[in-house]
Amino acid sequence: MSATENTKAVLDTVENVAKDPERTQPYAALGLKDGEYALIKDILGRRPTSAELAMYSVMWSEHCSYKSSKKYLRQFGTKTTEEMRKHLMVGMGQNAGVVDIGDGWAVTFKVESHNHPSYIEPFQGAATGVGGIVRDIISMGARPIAVMDQLRFGAIDHEDTARVFHGVVGGISFYGNCLGLPNIGGETYFDSCYQANPLVNALALGVLRHEDLKLANATGVGNKVVLFGARTGGDGIGGASILASDSFSEGGPTKRPAVQVGDPFAEKVLIECCLELYAADAVEAIQDLGAAGISCATSELAANGDGGMHVELDRVLLRDETLTPEEILMSESQERMMAIVDPAKLATFEAICKKWEVEYSVLGEVTEGNRLTIDWHGERIVDVDPSTVAVDSPVYDRPVAYPAWIDALNAQGVNASGLTRSEEGAQLGKWMLDLAGSADLASKSLITNQYDHYVMGNTALAMPDDAGMVRIDEETGLGVALATDANGRYCQLDPYVGAQLALSEAYRNVSSAGATPMAVTDCLNFGSPENPEVMWQFSKAVEGLADACQILGIPVTGGNVSFYNQTGDKPIFPTPVVGVMGVIDDVAARVPSGPQDAGLNIYLLGTTQDELDGSAWAHVVHDHLGGRPPAVKLEAEKALSAVLGAGANQGLIFASHDLSDGGLAQAIAEFSLRFGMGARYWLGEIEARDGVDLTAALFSESSARAIVAVPREEDVKFIGLCEGRGVPVMRIGVTEDTAAIEVQNLFTLQLDEIRARSNETLPKYFG
Amino acid sequence: MPTIVVEVMPKQELLDPQGKAVAAAIARKGISGVSAVQVGKRFEIITEGPVTAELLESVKALAEDFLSNAVIEDVVSIEVVE
Amino acid sequence: MPTIVVEVMPKQELLDPQGKAVAAAIARKGISGVSAVQVGKRFEIITEGPVTAELLESVKALAEDFLSNAVIEDVVSIEVVE
Amino acid sequence: MTKIGVVTFPGSLDDRDALRAVRLAGAEGVALWHADHDLQGVDAVVLPGGFSYGDYLRCGAIAAISPIMTEVKAAAAKGLPVLGICNGFQVLVEAGMLPGGLIRNDHGNFFCRDQKLRVESTSTAWTNEFEQGEEIVIPLKNGEGGYIATEETLDRLEGEGLVAFRYLEVNPNGSLRDIAGLRNEMGNVVGLMPHPEHATEPGFGPDTDAAMRSGTDGLRFFRSVLNSLAVA
Numbered sequence A: 001m002s003a004t005e006n007t008k009a010v011l012d013t014v015e016n017v018a019k020d021p022e023r024t025q026p027y028a029a030l031g032l033k034d035g036e037y038a039l040i041k042d043i044l045g046r047r048p049t050s051a052e053l054a055m056y057s058v059m060w061s062e063h064c065s066y067k068s069s070k071k072y073l074r075q076f077g078t079k080t081t082e083e084m085r086k087h088l089m090v091g092m093g094q095n096a097g098v099v100d101i102g103d104g105w106a107v108t109f110k111v112e113s114h115n116h117p118s119y120i121e122p123f124q125g126a127a128t129g130v131g132g133i134v135r136d137i138i139s140m141g142a143r144p145i146a147v148m149d150q151l152r153f154g155a156i157d158h159e160d161t162a163r164v165f166h167g168v169v170g171g172i173s174f175y176g177n178c179l180g181l182p183n184i185g186g187e188t189y190f191d192s193c194y195q196a197n198p199l200v201n202a203l204a205l206g207v208l209r210h211e212d213l214k215l216a217n218a219t220g221v222g223n224k225v226v227l228f229g230a231r232t233g234g235d236g237i238g239g240a241s242i243l244a245s246d247s248f249s250e251g252g253p254t255k256r257p258a259v260q261v262g263d264p265f266a267e268k269v270l271i272e273c274c275l276e277l278y279a280a281d282a283v284e285a286i287q288d289l290g291a292a293g294i295s296c297a298t299s300e301l302a303a304n305g306d307g308g309m310h311v312e313l314d315r316v317l318l319r320d321e322t323l324t325p326e327e328i329l330m331s332e333s334q335e336r337m338m339a340i341v342d343p344a345k346l347a348t349f350e351a352i353c354k355k356w357e358v359e360y361s362v363l364g365e366v367t368e369g370n371r372l373t374i375d376w377h378g379e380r381i382v383d384v385d386p387s388t389v390a391v392d393s394p395v396y397d398r399p400v401a402y403p404a405w406i407d408a409l410n411a412q413g414v415n416a417s418g419l420t421r422s423e424e425g426a427q428l429g430k431w432m433l434d435l436a437g438s439a440d441l442a443s444k445s446l447i448t449n450q451y452d453h454y455v456m457g458n459t460a461l462a463m464p465d466d467a468g469m470v471r472i473d474e475e476t477g478l479g480v481a482l483a484t485d486a487n488g489r490y491c492q493l494d495p496y497v498g499a500q501l502a503l504s505e506a507y508r509n510v511s512s513a514g515a516t517p518m519a520v521t522d523c524l525n526f527g528s529p530e531n532p533e534v535m536w537q538f539s540k541a542v543e544g545l546a547d548a549c550q551i552l553g554i555p556v557t558g559g560n561v562s563f564y565n566q567t568g569d570k571p572i573f574p575t576p577v578v579g580v581m582g583v584i585d586d587v588a589a590r591v592p593s594g595p596q597d598a599g600l601n602i603y604l605l606g607t608t609q610d611e612l613d614g615s616a617w618a619h620v621v622h623d624h625l626g627g628r629p630p631a632v633k634l635e636a637e638k639a640l641s642a643v644l645g646a647g648a649n650q651g652l653i654f655a656s657h658d659l660s661d662g663g664l665a666q667a668i669a670e671f672s673l674r675f676g677m678g679a680r681y682w683l684g685e686i687e688a689r690d691g692v693d694l695t696a697a698l699f700s701e702s703s704a705r706a707i708v709a710v711p712r713e714e715d716v717k718f719i720g721l722c723e724g725r726g727v728p729v730m731r732i733g734v735t736e737d738t739a740a741i742e743v744q745n746l747f748t749l750q751l752d753e754i755r756a757r758s759n760e761t762l763p764k765y766f767g
Numbered sequence B, C: 001m002p003t004i005v006v007e008v009m010p011k012q013e014l015l016d017p018q019g020k021a022v023a024a025a026i027a028r029k030g031i032s033g034v035s036a037v038q039v040g041k042r043f044e045i046i047t048e049g050p051v052t053a054e055l056l057e058s059v060k061a062l063a064e065d066f067l068s069n070a071v072i073e074d075v076v077s078i079e080v081v082e
Numbered sequence D: 001m002t003k004i005g006v007v008t009f010p011g012s013l014d015d016r017d018a019l020r021a022v023r024l025a026g027a028e029g030v031a032l033w034h035a036d037h038d039l040q041g042v043d044a045v046v047l048p049g050g051f052s053y054g055d056y057l058r059c060g061a062i063a064a065i066s067p068i069m070t071e072v073k074a075a076a077a078k079g080l081p082v083l084g085i086c087n088g089f090q091v092l093v094e095a096g097m098l099p100g101g102l103i104r105n106d107h108g109n110f111f112c113r114d115q116k117l118r119v120e121s122t123s124t125a126w127t128n129e130f131e132q133g134e135e136i137v138i139p140l141k142n143g144e145g146g147y148i149a150t151e152e153t154l155d156r157l158e159g160e161g162l163v164a165f166r167y168l169e170v171n172p173n174g175s176l177r178d179i180a181g182l183r184n185e186m187g188n189v190v191g192l193m194p195h196p197e198h199a200t201e202p203g204f205g206p207d208t209d210a211a212m213r214s215g216t217d218g219l220r221f222f223r224s225v226l227n228s229l230a231v232a
């Protein structure tokens, strides 16, 4: 066969299907199950063309369709009360949720995963993860104003971890810094369960005026469909090569790289171009292109709109002229957007693209009816109902099984396992140092120093404070705070409780900074949904999160599910990353996570129980994981949040730090290290009031606690505030100009020594 | 001094933003006739003594797994000069 | 397609931290016999048609005043291939 | 009111921040566009930080040949005050308005920190509010801030007093002779890697001993140029 005959044979048109209805198609290799393929044939009343098969296969993938998780995620909607919906301008289902924060301002934020690409090619994988989430934010009509990153790596001393670490951090640094978005926080943990499956989640925050809100819908018959931004290339196409090999009778599959390569400069220009398009009112809607590329953008825009859509695929500007139509439909080339443009405004659209040197191509238009039709050089290769592609994908009720191992794990708590505790000052002090220098708790400045947190000039708080905070309105000082958390060990012990603790901690972090928590986003990282035990973990985590959101009164506005995270067939610890966004009337009232003055009283808010199971102490000192995670205390979290917010607003609290991993010991270390201010503590009253021993007083991870520094003259007012809100309060220390932390009658540690331990760990492995 | 020259270029199918930026700048400078530019790296590895077969082998392996990133780049030549 | 290959290297007398870092990494990898590494750039300029004398002249000028920074780099070769 | 222009190149990031700093100093900020040949009658120009044109060839190289830079160069030759910050410094160097070159940080990573500097030259349009030898703290954030030049050039710069700022305590990028910034002979053109525009507003600058994020040493760069324009 000659080459030209070959190319002719490739094009599988709708017309061709009628002539060749029984052809065997490689649906299984594209990840579709027998039943799913049958369903597609059912929907179409014929076999799909290979282009249609390409679209369905990517859009019905777990990643795009949420087919295993949808059933559970509905709870985030059903458990959202009217009261919680009050500030919600856009809820789940759009590219990102939008929350009214007052004065005509709204913010949109979302966290998303880029786990698998980041293991294969850590630098580009992480970089394009940042790029992708930022485009989601733009599609809501918002200007992106900050990013955060949530990272989980394999064991810190494993030989492959440095490769992944350097690539991931370098990629985030490169892409985020080039976009000019301040990085205001994140998380970094190490555990062997993430060895061959690191987690790279990225969060973006955007701001808009109420009237600028956009929804990614294709409406208005005759409006143009325009693809703009980078050219489409052969990157990020795993499956399409299978289609190519199916279509070519000889020659085999074309080799296409599975990774996407990012160009942050192109994205930066695209951001400015989109914002100018919005400002000039030159677009009706903009949809970002992420996973599933043009397949996703066309079908989602059309499905969410009120008409159909026609596209001429050969008009797509290509980087590589040899791409087949199937490959073009599936390509995940970065830095692209699709706009719906009123023909009367096309000239304005073009002028703005030219100004920013952004390439564009008019692909087609919004049509009457409800079909999505796609042509290739005049021949019809797709003719579908777009909602069957983008919305009504199959929903699975996957088998769920209670993991038998969990009872045994829960039974092996710190006490049952007889882990050694101590009442000795020297030992307790040594443990405190060991924790401060442990991989998860050590200073992350090696990472955060590579991120620009100054750009845009609105960063009120960033690393190492409890939450990131940015000013939204330069006139009034109105701002928002964001924090994210997830403790995989807790979730392994109990995913329901673990997810609630993740929410509790993020909520507490935002409150600690002085903001009022308002809304939630999440990125649910789990193993394979085909494993019934993982499905059980997932169902419990979602239920726990939805229940807790209801009690705290803050809605989930959007998020992301990432399944199939495992090393071999061993799933990762369930890792539901939960992000909480809070509002502060004036960022001038923000509270840092450590005191800067001597002579302040230090109070412990909340009570301490003997909760060492799953703790950093058990992990670092005893390499132990077992038992039950700390109790969830949502009502106490609410009261604590109210005290922290009011205390910040009234200027009573000079510093505040929540207690979490590592308990009181780690909190007091970080408190002093923030500005190098020493402190003296006494633990006797905690022991007496809460009935705990010294090990628990220092290392228990009981929730709903924080330490705050309050000037002496405000003591009465502050204690009154706590009592009024029913928050247990106890003076446990004072700040001192000593450059040391003294825990009376037990030990004294020099700040230099703690700092050295905290600072040496990451450089030791990654310096 | 003997030098091993290793040349690495971005994979053709992938995006080469550097090349694109340089090509655009060349066009802006009024030079026509250039259809594309690709920007890669050139490593000059200066050796202490003559290049042994063994050293060349190690450098070849190095070029593949360290000097280049096989996912996005190709080693286009390895040459000993002088 | 005809291609003009331009190669640019950092000036020898100047510090090349990238080269130094690569050399150190090579040593850490247990390869001995390398005394120094320098990392430069390789530009492949793909032309629309055959490379005319005029085009080559413009590229030569370009190499000196744009593709390299004469203060810190040298153009080490300009070659037409194919 | 004195008008200070801030050029936006595609990929500029700290352009709005520079405009804010200009306003905070009491001048009117004017946004200038890279593709124009028009300086809009401004009294001084700031080339802001960022990654102009992606910094894909060498940092600042593509911006250095942009239309607006033709005008900036010509006006600077006649005495127009020009401040290049970070990428703007790289543009000045690539445009030949200041000597030397800026290369990848010696440790290979992007680095963001509050950086202590010593002011080495106060007789410029942008530094006349400082004392000779004064120590200031200005945020630094860059991946390619390593200053290099030949020994001969370095000696000349020192001899002629053209080093404007030097890094103190930590040399964050391997810059030769700890050079953080330079001035030209006339004193109207100054370039530095750290970002004075990010130390102009209390609450959003570097930490000081007095309070977090309260450092405003950068404001004096912009007030200096107002002084020098008032005199002129």
Ligand SMILES: Nc1ncnc2c1ncn2[C@@H]1O[C@H](COP(=O)(O)OP(=O)(O)O)[C@@H](O)[C@H]1O
Pocket: A148, A149, A150, A151, A183, A184, A185, A186, A187, A188, A441, A444, A447, A448, A462, A463, A464, A465, A466, A467, A484, A485, A509, A660, A661
């Ligand atoms: N990968 C990262 N990117 C950005 N900031 C990070 C990252 N990892 C940790 N941080 C920051 O370091 C500080 C300490 O982190 P962590 O101890 O996890 O905070 P917390 O215990 O309050 O959740 C926080 O300000 C956090 O935002």
Ligand SMILES: [Mg+2]
Pocket: A465, A466, A467, A509, A657, A658, A660
């Ligand atoms: Mg915290």
